[in-house]
Amino acid sequence: MLKIAMAQMEVIPGHPDENTATILRLIDAAKKQAADIVIFPEMAVPGYLLGDTWEQSSFIRDCESYGRDIIAAAQGITVMFGNIAADWNKKNNDGRVRKYNACFIAQDGALVQPDGSPYPFVIKTLLPNYREFDDTRHFFSLQKLARELGTTPAQLLAPLTLTIKGQDYSVGCLLCEDGWSDDYEVSPVDILRQSGPVDFYVNISASPYTLGKNNKRNRVFGREARDAHVPLFYVNCIGLQNNGKTVYTFDGSSTAYDAAGRVVVSAPEFKEDLAFVELDQMASLPDVTPPEEPDIAHIYRALHYGVGHFLANIHMQKVVIGISGGIDSAVAAALYNKVLGPENLLLVNMPSVFNSATTKGLSQQLAENLGCNYMVVPIQESVDHTLDQLEHTQMTLLRDGGTQHLAVSSFVAENIQARDRSARVLAGAAAAFGGGFTCNANKAETTVGYSTLYGDQSGFLAALADLWKHQVYALAHYLNDTVYGREVIPQGIIDIVPSAELSAAQNVDEGKGDPIKYPYHDYLFRAFIERWQKATPEDLLTWYREDTVEQNLGCAPGLVAQYFPTAADFIADLERWWNLFTGMAIAKRIQTPPILAVSRRAYGFDHREAQNGPYYTRHYRELKAQLLAR
């Protein structure tokens, strides 16, 4: 009769004091329910995404000190928890103190030494070093340690023997990536299984939310339990962690798998939870695999949680949103309104001569539907003043005294409007209102830099910048239909052609708008960034020649022929956007606000990029010449 408590807690990155308080509280709660073991997530003490805070020795010592508090509290219960482990006598490859990403197991106020390990803790074997993960930058893996000691991971990684109520249990202890070994030379799960009989696996994780990840995890972890014929307990944290440019939600979703690999306990997403399981009763529990939901329901939950926590982290209670009558700002407004309440939200419409009565009316309607604060701040007078100053101030070349005046093109004037709205009106209004203003860019715009720096590209957070335009529309419907249960985003905003309304050429009433053809470009851009094998123009021309573009991109069939009558048209469009994606858009993304990640590849720290200018491979140029010669 072994009772296990899975402690799905919020981990606050970089605040071991607060995390330790949570851990001690949950140890207490688990003891009150007579649990024998309580399991906390990976890096529950320090947090996981800390940037280079790992280089502060005093911070590492602080985490060790709080770790001792937790070990001391392990009285009458076995406590498993993730923390940083330092070996002050050894070095990492950067010359700093040796650090391991470790799982500590404490009983009777002392640590249990795992069999075979040179340390009184279990060391993470597989260190992820892709997407946002920088584990190898900071931590020393069990593989490296084995090499240093002249042995193998298998020799260092035996199951842990826990004696509880007079009975021995053999526990296979894994840390997060250790359970995802498909692309590694070694599999900790296999090593543990082969090194002797295991009674159950524990996987402590700090695993960020990514759309679709949990289905895959249930397949992989369920298989690991089934292959070994033993239960597996996956304990993940909740909370919000960031790497500066990219912000991740951690969804929890802690799960217990029985020996057949079935999901028998599933903790809620994004909520603290202390779930209890009796080890020998798991086979009789019903399967509780969470029901399938549409993607947009998951995305909304992650966005709502992420925005709320981000605001709390930076102590921001009030938000200003510039609304244009378009879909992106409307969705942002409805989302923030739900997070903050209407009294803490200020919507600002900032018309110029190019803004239609249609969009001005839709903006007003949106604000009325939400019941929040609203103001209209026209920008024409300010823009005219700027144009006048720039064009009529004398510029003197002092070397020879020659004078001239600057000329402002219509393109330059468009950007002047965008900056006037954001850097002048919204930034000032937000500071006066006592909060920040949002960036409402979507992922398609962000991909190609269809935005103005210090204009609509600015803000304290880009909450929608990991959503393609079609996902923004899906979110609009979900907000109306499910979240609010009424039409808060006016149908007119959903129906209108997307447009920046910065010139007469972008007149919405004439159906003129963005140059991005979202039904196709959403998917083209997605292939540039989200495909594991990233697509480039060479791949696109290969597919074009094979007539498999839509199939490879996942967009509606027939779009290529519809949009691009000739190969030359297809190529011109491809090069236009590739030049932007790998050119000016990178310059803009370098200065973009933090992006809230929901996809399997978000901009920022998740997708690292250099301002190196567009490039076309030799084979691309050959394919292009062939296609144009046809």
Place this chain on the structure above:
Amino acid sequence: MLKIAMAQMEVIPGHPDENTATILRLIDAAKKQAADIVIFPEMAVPGYLLGDTWEQSSFIRDCESYGRDIIAAAQGITVMFGNIAADWNKKNNDGRVRKYNACFIAQDGALVQPDGSPYPFVIKTLLPNYREFDDTRHFFSLQKLARELGTTPAQLLAPLTLTIKGQDYSVGCLLCEDGWSDDYEVSPVDILRQSGPVDFYVNISASPYTLGKNNKRNRVFGREARDAHVPLFYVNCIGLQNNGKTVYTFDGSSTAYDAAGRVVVSAPEFKEDLAFVELDQMASLPDVTPPEEPDIAHIYRALHYGVGHFLANIHMQKVVIGISGGIDSAVAAALYNKVLGPENLLLVNMPSVFNSATTKGLSQQLAENLGCNYMVVPIQESVDHTLDQLEHTQMTLLRDGGTQHLAVSSFVAENIQARDRSARVLAGAAAAFGGGFTCNANKAETTVGYSTLYGDQSGFLAALADLWKHQVYALAHYLNDTVYGREVIPQGIIDIVPSAELSAAQNVDEGKGDPIKYPYHDYLFRAFIERWQKATPEDLLTWYREDTVEQNLGCAPGLVAQYFPTAADFIADLERWWNLFTGMAIAKRIQTPPILAVSRRAYGFDHREAQNGPYYTRHYRELKAQLLAR
């Protein structure tokens, strides 16, 4: 008689076509001079800092294709060059194709297979994974390969046997970090030396400029040559590479060490160079260790090269700089003027009611000294209009129809001025002038976010943001005394108190200015970011208690007592800046322009950080309580 050519070339990151053209041209030049071997830098074909471009399979294939051109050109000469090497049958740990950072050696149009290697190229053994380096994210090391093959690095890393003019040479081939093994478990240099007699070492590198690095390299590499009693050829690239947020110059400085470890050939900094060395005559060459120069001379050279190349890379020929009459913008103006010429530089002074006649006069004087374009664009009318709009536009809470008005505090009004200057005037003027505008922030301001987002924090490049304030002053003197040989930066600008002049409290004529006490804070902030063992408030209080603060920081003695009469004063100052450094300043740095790196730790990709809020360790709080209780 072996004649070796060291080909110090500019590597253009992400453009294998251009790099291959350079390589083929230099092979030709080396053959004309009857060289037997020509050596190119690490990653000479693809470039080194490419972000996640390494994930594009078509790019990897393209590099392989250009590599074949180079191999084919190795006729009558042995060519050693760095390129990416793929094994399409194996995987990296991220599931993508296996990639090695490799050195290829070609003779008679074919590759020479190194002894013991499973591949026809030498694989980099040590992959740096600190500062800006992400090698482990993309490349598979020789160490991992050895583990995968069940062998040791020593078995895979034997010297290369080259047959030239009928004679065999044993070459120890190293890639960059392989020569810097102090903190690693294995030393490729030692392995090569121990595996048999080596005739000479080659180290191909892609090593960014860092102040002081070359002195250290001469010590380390000279020792490696001396220990083995053989010459060592270090071939580094020149050029500019970036990781988005941080921009690095590559200084070349390729060096030949003789068997005694003396520097006998030293290629110039930042210039293409094809240097020839006769192997058996090296001992008779004179020592050519470059003469010691002041740090600021090196820094100026790196900045001048870096700014010039950055502008060329983004195809920008014209630049606008907002000048305030302060030191930072004046130094930026003198630097850009030297890079671009006065006709391509526009200085803009943007006075408000708070700007003194003193600084307005100094701005005019600076522009006259440089002879560049100049204009004065007052901002008061625009700022007043913004204040009026914000304060007099009615804000309605639509839920209940309640109305109110925003109130603009003097602090908010300060930021409105800063944004008016940058996002309204400079951004508009730059676009109309046909260029970009600069960010003139120094490293002290950048550390604590003493700047306005979308105001003085904005621009296309922050060229001075890796220089402490005292280095900015040193650069001002160097520009006047050495670069221009006349007082282009007026002495008044050097003498005036640093001030933002955004309110009456910052009146320069009354000696009022910045809250940063640069003689102390420059060094305090440097300890936060540049020390290898990063300092935190806990370290500062420890030093304060020991009375070793100045000694540990490296600032002038006596400053602590002078600035902070009591422990409470010292602590209040420390917490004020630590709260900013780890708080609001991170939010600002996330949106800051690219920073040109010169120090051993620059902001951006070099120093990764998360927006997690300030933290004080338990021991800090104990020390603080003790000090305050005295």
